[in-house]
Amino acid sequence: MLPRQRVLRLSTPSGPMFSSPSRRLSACSVPASIRQRQNVAPQLRYSSRSGWPLSLSRFSTYSALGKRKEGSGFFDGPTEPLSEEEKKANLEEAEAEEKEAAKAKSSSPDAPSNNNNNNNGKGTPESPDGKGSAAGGASSGSAGDDSGSGSGKRGRKGDKALAKPVVPEIYPQVLAIPIAKRPLFPGFYKAITIKDPNVAAAITEMFKRGQPYVGAFLFKDENADDDVIRNPDDVYDVGVFAQVTSAFPMNAQGGEGGGLTAILYPHRRIRLSSLIPPGAAGSSKATPVAEPIPETAPKPADEADQKGDVVASFEESAVEQKPETPNKLHEVTSFLKKYPVSIANVDNLTEEPHDPKSQVVRAVTNEIVNVFKEVASMNSLFRDQISTFSISQSAGNVMSEPAKLADFAAAVSAGEPAELQEVLESLNVEDRMHKALLVLKKELANAQLQSKITKDVESKITKRQREYWLMEQMKGIRRELGIESDGKDKLVEKFKEKADKLAMPEAVRKVFDEELNKLAHLEPAASEFNVTRNYLDWLTQIPWGQRSAENFDIQNAMKVLDEDHYGLKDVKDRILEFIAVGKLRGTVEGKILCFVGPPGVGKTSIGKSIARALNREYYRFSVGGLTDVAEIKGHRRTYVGALPGRVIQALKKCKTENPLILIDEIDKIGRGYQGDPSSALLELLDPEQNSSFLDHYMDVPVDLSRVLFVCTANMTDTIPRPLLDRMEVIRLSGYVSDEKMAIAERYLAPQAQELAGLKQVDVQLAKTAIEELIKSYCREAGVRNLKKQIEKVYRKSALKIVQELGEEAFPEEKALTDEGKAALEASEKEGKAQEPGTEATEKETAEKPRMPLKVPESVHVTIDKDNLKDYVGPPIFTSDRLYDVTPPGVTMGLAWTQLGGAAMYVEAILQAALKPSSRPSLEITGNLKTVMKESSTIAYSFAKSLMAREFPDNHFLEKAKIHVHVPEGAVQKDGPSAGITMATSLLSLALDTPVDPAVAMTGELTLTGKVLRIGGLREKTVAARRAGCKMIIFPQDNMSDWLELPENIKEGIEGRPASWYSEVFDLIFPNLDREKANRCKACENKKKEDDDEKSEDEDKSD
DSSP: OOOOOOOOOOOOOOOOOOOGGGGOOOSSSBBBHHHHHHHHHHGEEEOOTSOOOOOOOOOOOOGGGGGGTTTTTTTSSOOOOOHHHHHHHHHHHHHHHHHHHHHHHSOOOTTTHHHHHHHTTTSSOOOSSSSSOOTTSSSOOOOOOOOOOOOSOOOOHHHOOOOOOOOOSSOOEEEEEEESSSOTTTBBBBEEEEOOOOHHHHHHHHHHHTOEEEEEEBBSSSTOOOOSSSSSGGBSEEEEEEEEEEEESSSSTTTTHHHHHEEEEEEEEEEEEEEOTTTTTTSSOOOOOOSSSOOOOOHHHHHHHHHHHHHHHHHHHHHOOOTTTHHHHHHHHHGGSHHHHEEEEEEOOOOOOOOTTTTTHHHHHHHHHHHHHHHHOOHHHHHHHHHHHHHTTTTTTTGGOHHHHHHHHHHHHOOOOOHHHHHHHHHHHHHHHHHHHHHHHHHHHHHHHHHHHHHHHHHHHHHHHHHHHHHHHHHHHHHHTOOOOHEEEEEHHHHHHHHHHOOOHHHHHHHHHHHHHHHHHHHHTHHHHHHHHHHHHHHHOTTTOOOOOOOOOHHHHHHHHHHHHSSHHHHHHHHHHHHHHHHHSSSTTOOOOEEEOOOTSSSHHHHHHHHHHHTTOOEEEEOOTTTHHHHHHHOOHHHHHHHHHHHHHHHHTTTSOOOOEEEGGGGOOOOTTOOOOHHHHHHHHHHHTTTEEEEEEOOEEEEOOOOOEEEESSTTTTTTTHHHOOOOOOOOOOOHHHHHHHHHIIIIIIHHHTTTOOTTTEEOOOHHHHHHHHHHTSSEEEEEEHHHHHHHHHHHHHHHHHHHHHHHTSSSHHHHHHHHHHHHHHHHHTTTTTOTTTOOOGGGGOSBBBOEEEEEEEETEOOTTTTTTHHOSSSSSSSSSSSSOOOTTTEEEEEEEEEEEEEEEEEEEEEEEEOOTOOHHHHHHHBOHHHHHHHHHHHHHHHHHHHHHHOOOHHHHHHHHEEOOOTTTSSOOSSHHHHHHHHHHHHHHTTTTTOOOOOOBBBOTTTTTTEOSOOOOHHHHHHHHHTTOOHHHHHHHHHHHHHSSHHHHTTTEEEESSHHHHHHHHHHHOOOOOOTTTOOOHHHHHHHHHHHHHHHHHHHHO
């Protein structure tokens, strides 16, 4: 019979729970150390089938565990020394116990239990200072201490009282703990964290009872995180039977209500046969909390005695194999049922027998050892673990224990959880070794890759250090020899300094280094030297990584736009929306704007205002008439005088990666034998492609995604469709009279006055004069012509002032500066003043030869409507409309042109008198194109149809020869929107009814009389207002466009939508005399002729 264990008196639990600082372990898997195997720590050994403990911790990988004090065990730590009286009492009790033990061998099987009960009466109960009982192999006393372990008794001498607790071979029911990420292997420590307070409390009570055994099973889901097993399908059925060697509280307040960190030492493989999930026992007790330190109140002596009896019987049954052993084992874990934890019924797994002399086993073993050597040569962590394992195996032979070698290989490898689990589940040693070798081979491949990366980095660093050292030596030798540098070294250093200040991409930096290395080895006289130098100069002048701080302040943007432009509310709103989106996103990348409108409406200046509002650099270039692709994509470096494209030049000039680049006149881009520039713009203006724009000269990708591109055009018809599809079109219509007035007063007049040198002079341009300029001289959509006329007025004013005051008021001597006078004198001395075409010397030139002259304050000039003719000549437009009173057959239509909207008249006349024998014909003039000719034919057919339907007796269109003309024949005209205008003109002629001259119309007409949608209603409305119209007739489908027009444009104009021509007819001819309109002049003429002939015949007969 094994001697009973004595109570180990623990110190005050101020440190980790149930563990001294010397037992703290890392979270990695480490086997037991040599001293655990040689000295004490019997709880860390295997149990053979005979019940006697066998060493299993010969392959430790944690060297710190090898140095432990002699006598340390599971519940190791400083013990409290016994007093002399206690030692004497223990000695007497030991002698009495030896006698009782001798009787127990010959007595009934219950003798050990009775003996325990008797001895418990003399034992010391569990004290509140942390002293507790240990049994079942859970703890061991120190060989040199006076206190042992047992059921509360003391008094035995050191070696005789020292008990060697064993790990039970049969432990059918254990606390099941799930493990994440990787499984545990027998013989290797593993630290786990218990967050569930119920599981932590259960482990704490297991320590108190001396039964720190659990079953560890791997989660199938790698992301699972729980401390209990809810379903047996969540874990693999093969796990390990492990012993909790020590535990640490997770907080410093004693761990109440919290978890703990436990150190597990697996002993053997087990299989999960059945699972008792949490709550299956039906316990109604309150859930306890974890106790990090067993500081509990003193328990009754009978409870301590009962617990000691159970443990003692359990230990003795592990050796003597009593008949009632199974019942005792089940009683050991019955206390766990009061906790909501998972309990598992398990079966031990036994390795299949193998032939130690098998050639396959020996070959695989040698291969594993060789792989270990290779990994150890590249990984220092593996080297330490393998070294410790080799020392722990010094007493045995690695070849004789291939199963342990396979477990070690899997435990130290970072393989996939499923692969490691297969190693754990393999009971066939040969199969296990093959699987462990596969995992180890993957670890070797990872170590080789890591070693290769390390060597590559080291070689690069070594190469750079060597080059730097040699270059420094070369510089030193040159300094010592007094050799002067030819400037090439300074040039290379200058390029290096520039490149270091830039955030070049890796690909660009590689090209730069190659070109710089080539430059360093070229002779300055070589032709390639200048080419390489120019290329490096361009490469270092591109602002790689340099950006200006953008300003997305909406108020600031509104202020800037209002300062530079008047009106254009819808355009300004669209720009503010664009800036607001950039404010929320933090960038305005990926947008290409295109302003489309007539000349002089401010498209280019709006682009400049956007750049000022966003605090971006501004660059403009025009592509009007451009036919060379190299202007966009750059020239190849093989050409003499090669240069990058205009975009790269813009980046160089702006010195920032996010400028605003304005591409002007994109609708006038050309195409020649040197390529199609519009196709080259497809890559430049595509947000999905310009992040890696490749210039022919630079030959490196340049990121243009941060550049804001703004394009301008007068019309979209000539822009290629793929290019137009990449841009967001914003249309700018023309200005009306009041807008032109405000622009002239706020911007144009002050600028023109300053340019004319009359800034401080009292020259007043009256409002009536500006109105007359707008009405009679400048009727175009923009304000460019108005600006020219105002500048002309101020220039004429300056000329009159100078002529009236004379040269005495403005002498040349006062105008010349001292530098100018000296230059004039030098020029007169040389006699070159009268010889044009000769070159001037430095003495004959000056930076500022003249200064402005001051006009006397007595000068006052006023320009009004009456004297405006003296400054700008007679008016160009003498009336608001071409026709003040329109005759029958004349109708005002509306057209859209590149200059904005315009009033377009349609005239129809009768070419010959109507006769019964006349045949109808239609002649069309006015430089009309195909679409408009078709519209006239459709209008003629529809008018004949309407006359036949509404006025069947009127045969005018059936007999008349009609000529239709559209004035201004020098201007080409095309488009379908003149359909209702032509039909109205023909009907007015047929009905002999004039149309109101203040009515204008636009709309496409079909053969059935349907009025279709047209475009450019805003421009057409501006033109109608300029022409003094009171009513506009437009298609019903354009009603939304009409509602979006500003009120200042619609002021004084009545808009009347129409879906069918019948509605247009009622608006044009509201008071038509239908009886008169239904008469036919041809028939009346024929009847009159017949009557005349009849009367003549009667007269002859008389």
